[in-house]
Amino acid sequence: DADVTQTPRNRITKTGKRIMLECSQTKGHDRMYWYRQDPGLGLRLIYYSFDVKDINKGEISDGYSVSRQAQAKFSLSLESAIPNQTALYFCATGSSANEKLFFGSGTQLSVL
Amino acid sequence: AQSVTQPDIHITVSEGASLELRCNYSYGATPYLFWYVQSPGQGLQLLLKYFSGDTLVQGIKGFEAEFKRSQSSFNLRKPSVHWSDAAEYFCAVGANGYQKVTFGIGTKLQVIP
Numbered sequence: 001d002a003d004v005t006q007t008p009r010n011r012i013t014k015t016g017k018r019i020m021l022e023c024s025q026t027k028g029h030d031r032m033y034w035y036r037q038d039p040g041l042g043l044r045l046i047y048y049s050f051d052v053k054d055i056n057k058g059e060i061s062d063g064y065s066v067s068r069q070a071q072a073k074f075s076l077s078l079e080s081a082i083p084n085q086t087a088l089y090f091c092a093t094g095s096s097a098n099e100k101l102f103f104g105s106g107t108q109l110s111v112l
Numbered sequence: 113a114q115s116v117t118q119p120d121i122h123i124t125v126s127e128g129a130s131l132e133l134r135c136n137y138s139y140g141a142t143p144y145l146f147w148y149v150q151s152p153g154q155g156l157q158l159l160l161k162y163f164s165g166d167t168l169v170q171g172i173k174g175f176e177a178e179f180k181r182s183q184s185s186f187n188l189r190k191p192s193v194h195w196s197d198a199a200e201y202f203c204a205v206g207a208n209g210y211q212k213v214t215f216g217i218g219t220k221l222q223v224i225p
Contacts (some may be wrong), residue, residue: 044215
């Protein structure tokens with residue numbers, strides 16, 4: 001089983017719909033992150049969380065919200081999806097005892 | 113705020129040739145620097161990292177990178193490229209370690225026979 005699991009792997013939705021992307025990890029890490037990847041723009045940080053009660057905005061948080069339901073779960077929500085939120089979304093984890101990020105396989109989201 | 117510049121969006125090299133991918137960073141203090149690789153349809157995997165000490169760091173898959181403070185660079189190198197190295201490579205800089213990591217836009221590597 002993967003250490004960082006993202007669901008769904010692919011999702012097509014319509015403008016205005018609410019959608020949730022989920023991330024769970026079995027690594028026991030305290031830190032979790034959501035990035036989006038766009039061609040030519042690399043990865044940009046949306047939100048990050050260092051603990052269950054800690055939520056921080058990244059560089060492109062507008063239009064997104066997150067929930068850290070437990071140490072192992074970090075979900076990303078688009079309250080009202082728009083076409084320019086079409087992207088590949090990655091969840092990542094890290095810990096204070098480790099020095100690298102572990103990435104999930106990504107969720108390809110298309111907003112029509 | 114930190115930033116990363118990868119000036120080459122696409123690079124094509126012949127199998128067996130040497131490779132150098134460029135990365136320049138901007139950060140006020142001593143940076144934490146990383147190179148990640150992304151194979152098609154996959155998440156990112158760490159190749160190597162630099163925090164302190166020896167400025168030439170070795171990574172997985174035969175890659176190495178050299179930190180040059182005077183040039184604000186952290187270029188990735190490999191002496192002989194294999195077809196399996198075809199992927200996208202991301203340079204990244206971390207503030208306070210890896211707590212908040214900023215990625216470059218990536219360099220897509222194509223390897224030709």
